[in-house]
């Protein structure tokens with residue numbers, strides 16, 4: 001198979017590759033494996049026999065379950081990524097960190113005083129931050145962790161909520177923090193306070209929730225619950241779908257009874 005053909009067929013996240021596909025060595029917890037070069041770390045580990053009981057969720061880069069630390073041969077630098085999104089490279093030394101035991105303060109959002117001092121008292125360790133920026137360098141989502149921690153130290157909940165919006169709670173920032181901060185739990189509290197108490201409410205959302213509470217969708221959901229697996233699958237496959245490249249606001253389903 002030519003190089004061009006190889007790259008044509010062996011792309012994406014396919015675990016079973018055509019004969020002749022190139023493999024590369026990677027090291028998982030110190031042991032060497034040969035894996036197809038086009039796979040993500042997650043697929044490569046499954047390819048060599050690992051089964052994910054933890055450390056795998058959405059497979060789409062959004063749930064934060066698959067944080068991975070790795071180093072490349074000959075480098076001192078530690079690198080970070082999501083196993084479901086990062087493609088393997090030759091001689092990667094890999095370790096998964098599917099859970100990080102960071103402190104998470106208990107609180108009741110309905111009773112909380114929505115001010116920065118509340119965050120400071122629930123997470124006093126925030127003032128242990130020494131602005132080293134290791135957290136930002138570790139973040140696989142490109143979130144500026146140091147900046148949102150600094151915003152919160154200054155009392156700016158709104159800025160912290162916006163800066164941390166892409167956080168997927170993977171915990172890699174906390175794993176690198178010399179101040180022992182659970183940055184992602186702190187930012188989550190900031191976003192919750194911002195969403196519940198500071199940001200203006202969305203009127204269309206309130207209207208939608210009220211509509212749902214009238215029971216409008218109960219019969220439909222009841223019918224779905226009675227369907228067999230095959231009937232559900234057929235319904236799903238035959239559903240009306242928005243075209244992938246439709247400009248926003250230009251598509252409307254022919255059957256609008258569920259809207």
Ligand code: SF4
Pocket residue numbers: 135138139140141142143145166167168169170171172173174183184
């Ligand atoms: S901010 Fe921390 S927990 Fe959130 S995505 Fe980045 S590294 Fe992961």
Ligand code: SF4
Pocket residue numbers: 128129130131132133134135136145146149173176177178179180181183
């Ligand atoms: S790693 Fe910890 S100490 Fe360093 S900047 Fe981030 S929050 Fe601050």
Ligand code: FES
Pocket residue numbers: 055056057058059060061062063064065066082083084085
């Ligand atoms: S499995 Fe969800 S982010 Fe990787």
